[in-house]
């Protein structure tokens with residue numbers, strides 16, 4: 322409830338203005354975002370790699386308003402791919418399709434994302450497509466399936482909070498498309514999404530079991546210690562090796578858990594965001610913890 326209200330409030334331009342100007346926001350942003358520049362993010366990726374973790378780079382941005390902005394995002398990803406390759410990093414890229422113009426035109430989006438996937442595939446890197454609000458689920462999956470016609474190295478996030486996700490997962494498995502299973506970070510009505518945490522968690526476990534039984538390589542993306550323990554139990558019971566799937570977590574969240582999984586020999590990929598358009602990403606991260614929300618609301622009220 323608080324989370325939904327906070328996400329609703331965060332869309333108000335005046336609130337955005339306050340939050341962006343609050344000094345406390347800047348301090349917190351550094352906790353969740355690797356930096357504003359690609360070089361800073363690459364340094365984080367290199368450090369992660371030295372500690373035994375893989376990474377996925379996310380150039381922050383979403384819902385662009387013009388084809389020009391979408392082209393700039395495409396260019397940023399192309400430069401990032403060149404650098405990942407040049408430095409020999411084990412690092413995927415993660416893209417939001419509304420950053421590549423999905424809301425303006427699906428054709429434009431496909432035209433922009435296609436060369437990115439082609440370049441990634443040539444370098445042996447995967448492109449992971451983030452899943453955004455349910456208004457874009459159909460369009461996002463249509464583009465992912467279209468990309469899969471030509472390229473192997475493309476995957477997509479699936480949100481356990483959506484009722485539709487089980488059938489989406491089956492369709493993706495059928496095409497051999499890598500799934501990143503997440504709980505879901507947007508404000509969704511009960512018409513499309515499970516309203517309680519318990520239901521979301523139950524569906525997460527259900528979808529995780531389908532992914533494990535597929536015999537394909539997928540990603541379990543959560544910081545929820547109980548779900549991670551369940552994943553480890555399920556994987557062991559199925560005799561899955563630590564190389565048969567990966568855990569994913571966000572930069573700056575539950576580093577203790579991240580280190581433990583690496584220490585125990587499991588595969589971990591850390592999602593590393595960078596760039597100047599941090600506001601929506603930051604607000605979603607704050608919304609995930611009631612304590613964060615209350616802290617920020619108190620600062621705004623002052």
Ligand SMILES: Cc1cc2nc3c(=O)[nH]c(=O)nc-3n(C[C@H](O)[C@H](O)[C@H](O)COP(=O)(O)OP(=O)(O)OC[C@H]3O[C@@H](n4cnc5c(N)ncnc54)[C@H](O)[C@@H]3O)c2cc1C
Pocket residue numbers: 450451452453478480501503504505506507542543544545546569570571574575591592605606607609610
């Ligand atoms: C690698 C990765 C990629 C993602 N990609 C997408 C995507 O494409 N689309 C999408 O909708 N969502 C995405 N998400 C976000 C996801 O949907 C959840 O909103 C987010 O992961 C929080 O849920 P949780 O599974 O960690 O469980 P929760 O129950 O929310 O959290 C479990 C525990 O993790 C810790 N924690 C979680 N979030 C925070 C936080 N912000 N600050 C501090 N501690 C925290 C707390 O200790 C909490 O008790 C992604 C998440 C990950 C890890």
